[in-house]
Amino acid sequence: MENQTMKQTDNRVEAFSRAVAAIKEQIRKDVVGQDEVVDNVITAIIAGGNVLLEGVPGVGKTRLVRSLSKTLRLPFSRIQFTPDLMPSDVTGTNVIEKTGEGMNLVFQKGPIFANLILADEINRATPKTQAAMLEVMQEHKVTVAKQTYPMSEPFFVLATENPIEQDGTYPLPEAQMDRFMLKLLMGFPTEEELSDIVTMTQKTLDETAEAAVDGETILSMRALAQTVPVASGVLAYAVALVSNTHPELKKTSETAKKYLKYGASPRAAQALITCAKVRALMEGRYNVSYKDIDALALPVLRHRIKINYNAINEKLTVDDVIGLLLAENRKLAK
Amino acid sequence: MQQEFLRIYTKYMRRALIAGGAAGVLGGAAVTGALLLAFKLCAVEWGWYLYLAVFLAVAALCFLAAYLILLPREFALARKLDRVYSLDERVQTMAEFSADGGEMAVLQREDAADTLKNLPRRRSAGKAALASAAAALAVALFAAGIAVEQKRTAEPEPEPPYTVSAAALEALTALIENVEGDGALPDGVKELYTAALNALYSGLTGDDLSEELTAAYVQSTMYTISSSTIGWHTYDEFAYSLSSAYVNNTDEGAPLEALASALRSCAAALGDITISSYGALTALYDSLPSILYGYTETAGEALASAVTALDDSTLKTTLTLYSSALQNGLKADGTAACCDLLCEGLSFGDRRGEATSGNALYDAVYDFYYSISRYLVFYDAGTYSASKVTESLAGATSAGGDIYTLTVNVTEAMQPQAYVYCADNYIRNALAKAFGVEAVGYTPEDGSSLSASAGGDESGAGGAGGGGSGKELYPTQADIYNPETGEYTFYIEMYNDYYTAYLQDLLAGDEVSDETKAYIWAYLNSILAKRDEGDSSDTGG
Numbered sequence: 017m018e019n020q021t022m023k024q025t026d027n028r029v030e031a032f033s034r035a036v037a038a039i040k041e042q043i044r045k046d047v048v049g050q051d052e053v054v055d056n057v058i059t060a061i062i063a064g065g066n067v068l069l070e071g072v073p074g075v076g077k078t079r080l081v082r083s084l085s086k087t088l089r090l091p092f093s094r095i096q097f098t099p100d101l102m103p104s105d106v107t108g109t110n111v112i113e114k115t116g117e118g119m120n121l122v123f124q125k126g127p128i129f130a131n132l133i134l135a136d137e138i139n140r141a142t143p144k145t146q147a148a149m150l151e152v153m154q155e156h157k158v159t160v161a162k163q164t165y166p167m168s169e170p171f172f173v174l175a176t177e178n179p180i181e182q183d184g185t186y187p188l189p190e191a192q193m194d195r196f197m198l199k200l201l202m203g204f205p206t207e208e209e210l211s212d213i214v215t216m217t218q219k220t221l222d223e224t225a226e227a228a229v230d231g232e233t234i235l236s237m238r239a240l241a242q243t244v245p246v247a248s249g250v251l252a253y254a255v256a257l258v259s260n261t262h263p264e265l266k267k268t269s270e271t272a273k274k275y276l277k278y279g280a281s282p283r284a285a286q287a288l289i290t291c292a293k294v295r296a297l298m299e300g301r302y303n304v305s306y307k308d309i310d311a312l313a314l315p316v317l318r319h320r321i322k323i324n325y326n327a328i329n330e331k332l333t334v335d336d337v338i339g340l341l342l343a344e345n346r347k348l349a350k
Numbered sequence: 351m352q353q354e355f356l357r358i359y360t361k362y363m364r365r366a367l368i369a370g371g372a373a374g375v376l377g378g379a380a381v382t383g384a385l386l387l388a389f390k391l392c393a394v395e396w397g398w399y400l401y402l403a404v405f406l407a408v409a410a411l412c413f414l415a416a417y418l419i420l421l422p423r424e425f426a427l428a429r430k431l432d433r434v435y436s437l438d439e440r441v442q443t444m445a446e447f448s449a450d451g452g453e454m455a456v457l458q459r460e461d462a463a464d465t466l467k468n469l470p471r472r473r474s475a476g477k478a479a480l481a482s483a484a485a486a487l488a489v490a491l492f493a494a495g496i497a498v499e500q501k502r503t504a505e506p507e508p509e510p511p512y513t514v515s516a517a518a519l520e521a522l523t524a525l526i527e528n529v530e531g532d533g534a535l536p537d538g539v540k541e542l543y544t545a546a547l548n549a550l551y552s553g554l555t556g557d558d559l560s561e562e563l564t565a566a567y568v569q570s571t572m573y574t575i576s577s578s579t580i581g582w583h584t585y586d587e588f589a590y591s592l593s594s595a596y597v598n599n600t601d602e603g604a605p606l607e608a609l610a611s612a613l614r615s616c617a618a619a620l621g622d623i624t625i626s627s628y629g630a631l632t633a634l635y636d637s638l639p640s641i642l643y644g645y646t647e648t649a650g651e652a653l654a655s656a657v658t659a660l661d662d663s664t665l666k667t668t669l670t671l672y673s674s675a676l677q678n679g680l681k682a683d684g685t686a687a688c689c690d691l692l693c694e695g696l697s698f699g700d701r702r703g704e705a706t707s708g709n710a711l712y713d714a715v716y717d718f719y720y721s722i723s724r725y726l727v728f729y730d731a732g733t734y735s736a737s738k739v740t741e742s743l744a745g746a747t748s749a750g751g752d753i754y755t756l757t758v759n760v761t762e763a764m765q766p767q768a769y770v771y772c773a774d775n776y777i778r779n780a781l782a783k784a785f786g787v788e789a790v791g792y793t794p795e796d797g798s799s800l801s802a803s804a805g806g807d808e809s810g811a812g813g814a815g816g817g818g819s820g821k822e823l824y825p826t827q828a829d830i831y832n833p834e835t836g837e838y839t840f841y842i843e844m845y846n847d848y849y850t851a852y853l854q855d856l857l858a859g860d861e862v863s864d865e866t867k868a869y870i871w872a873y874l875n876s877i878l879a880k881r882d883e884g885d886s887s888d889t890g891g
Contacts, residue, residue: 243454247443302458303443
C-alpha cells in the first residue's frame, strides 16, 4: 500500500515534469526567448500567485499571456487599463434586466471573471480601479453590492506596466504591488531573437500554441509543489534575505542600512518559499535549494523594496541592491 | 539515518579515527622530538621513560583533539556533502526529514541516496600536502631529537685547595724560633706562647683550610697569647715591688751607685725603645749617679739639659718637674744627707697614704724613676728587642746589699712582666702582619683574668722577682677597689681616670699639684691594699 502511494507520488512528479515541459514547449511556439520570464510565469501560476510584467511595448507581454491561456486551456480575459476605466468595468455590475415578470437586478460579470487575466498597462488605471483589483488578486473573489462572487480556480492575474510612459499613469500602491508574487522584466530581445520574432510573425501573428494542460492539472501541480520539503537552513536563508531588506531593524544587512528606504513584507518570504518549491520540482529535485532562493530573489523582491537616495546617487538599481543583499546573505549558506 | 548517508557517515568516522591516531602519533613525535632536541642541546638530561611519558600524553591529547574535531555530526556532514559535491541541499534535507513519512519526503530521500551513491572521489590536494608537510616536520623533529648528542654541562674546575702562603708560614716559624730562643721570657709564658704558636703552625699546615679559617686560627692564637699578659699591671708591679723592697730592706742600706746602676740597667734592659728620646733618656739616667753622689751645679744643669732635650712633651714635662724636685732636694740635703736618710731606712710605708715620704730626695728619686719607668712601660713594643733585654739582664751583677738586691729584684721582677707585655704585643703584631689580619687580644675591659706567667718568686720582692711561675697576681680585672666609689671596678677604668687626671694637671699647670699627687698615691695604695688583702702568697707585705 505504501509502495503504491509512493508510486503515485512518483507518477505525479513525473506528470509535473511532463506538464511543465509541455507548457514550455507550447509557449515557445509563440514567444521567442524570454526563457526566464516564461519559467517564472509558469512558476507563479503553479504557485498560485500573480505576476507583474514590466517591459517596453512590443516585447511580447500580451502575446505571452495569450499563449499561456491557450496552453493552459483556461478562460482568458484581457483588461486594457485606461485612466477612464471604472472599477465596475473590471468587476462587473448589477444591471436591470426586463423579464416577463418585471424587472430584475442581474449581476453582469465583468472581464475579471476568467481564470487568466491580462491586466494591460495596469498603472494607467486610476487608484480606484486599481483598488478594485486588490480584492480579486488576493482573495480570488469579487464583492459587488454586498454580493460576493468567487473566481474559479486557478485564478491568475498577469499585469503589465509600461515603464516608459509616465505621463498619465498612476504608480501602483505598495499594497497592490505586494499582491504580485513576482515582478518580471521583459527585456528587449537579442538580435537573433528579434530575427526569429520577425521571421515567425511574418508567417502569422496569431498564437499557435496548443492546449497542454488544464486547470485541474495546474491545481494538482500546485498541491504537489506544496509537499516539497524545505531544509531549515534553506528556510532560514530565505527568511534572512527578507529580514535583511529592512534598514530599521537592529540586526540587518549593511546593504539595507545604506541603500534601502523600506524592506519587503512577509509575503515576500512566503512567495520565495512557495515559488522555490515549484522551481525545485521544475528542475527535477525533490527539495528546495539555496539556488532556488537566489534565482527567485529578484522577481520576488524587486517590487517590494524601495531604494533610497544613496542608491540613486550611486546609480544603483533595485536589482543591483538585491544583488548586494544576496552576496551578504550567501555567507549564511556556508 | 538513511543507509547511504550512514555509509558515508561511517566512512567519515573511520577517517576521524585514523586521522586522530595519525595526529596523536605525529603530535607526540613532534613534541617529544622538540623536547629531545632542546634538552640535549641545553645539556638537560632526562630519562627515556620521561620522554615516553611525554610522547604518550601528547599523543593522547592530539588524538582526542583531532578525533573530536573531525568526528562528523550528522547535519554538519550533510551540509558539508551538499557544499562540497554541489548536491543542492539534497543531503541536509534528507537528514532533516529523515523521519518524515510524507511521499515527497520519501522520494526526496531516495533521490538524495541515489546522488550519494554516485559521489565522485575527491581528494583535497591542498589538505594532503599540508598533512604530508606536518608529518614530515614531526618525523624530522623526532629524528633530529634522537640523532643529536646529549650535551653535558662542563664540570666546574675544582678550586685549588686553599693553603697558607709560604711567606706567612716562614714568618710564623721565625717567630716561634724567636720565642723559643728568648731567654728573657719566663718559662711558663714561653711554654704557653710556643705551644700556642706551634698549634697554630700545625693548624695552618693541615687540610680543609680557608682564608676565613686561617684568620680565625691566627686571631684565636692572639687571644691565647694575650691571656698571659698583665701588661697593664707592669708598672703597678714595679711600684709594688719597689715599695716592698724598701719596706723589706729598710734595715740594710745599699750603695747608691748600685741603685743608679740598677736604674741604668733597667733602662737599658728595656731594649730598643722607639721613642726618639731614648738616647736622651739614657743620658739622663747616666747623669743620675753623679747627681746622687755629688750634686754639682754642672750635673744639675746636665740633668736639666737632658730633660729639655727630650722631644716627648709629656715625658719632658714630667721629668722637668721631678728633676727640679730632685735637684732641689739634692741641693738642700746634699748627697751624704740623702744617703743617710736612705740608709736610715725610710720606710716606704711612710709614704703610703701620703703625698710624700717627707724626704724630698727620696720622693724625687722615686717620682723620677717612677714616671720614666711608667712611661717606658707603655711604649710601643713593636721594636722591642728580646735579645737586648737578655743581654742587659745577663750583664747585671750582684754587688750585694739590699738596695742592690732590691733594685735587681725589682728590675728582674719588673722586666718579665714588662717583657711579657711587650712580648705579647710583639707576637700579636707579628702575627697580624704575617697573616694580614687584625691584631686582637684581651683587654682589661673584657673582664677576663690575665694569668701572669711571670708572676715572680713568692719569696721575692713583692712577688715580682725572678722567673715566671704563671702565678696569677690579680684575680680579675674587675677586682680593683676604687676608693672613691668604694666599689670594685675594672682596672683600666681606674687607671685611666688617674692617668688622665694626672696628665691633664701636669700639662695644664707648671707643677704637679698636691692633690694630684695624693690622687696618684691613693690609687697606688688602693692596689697595694688589695694585694695585701687578696693574695696571701704575695710577700709584698
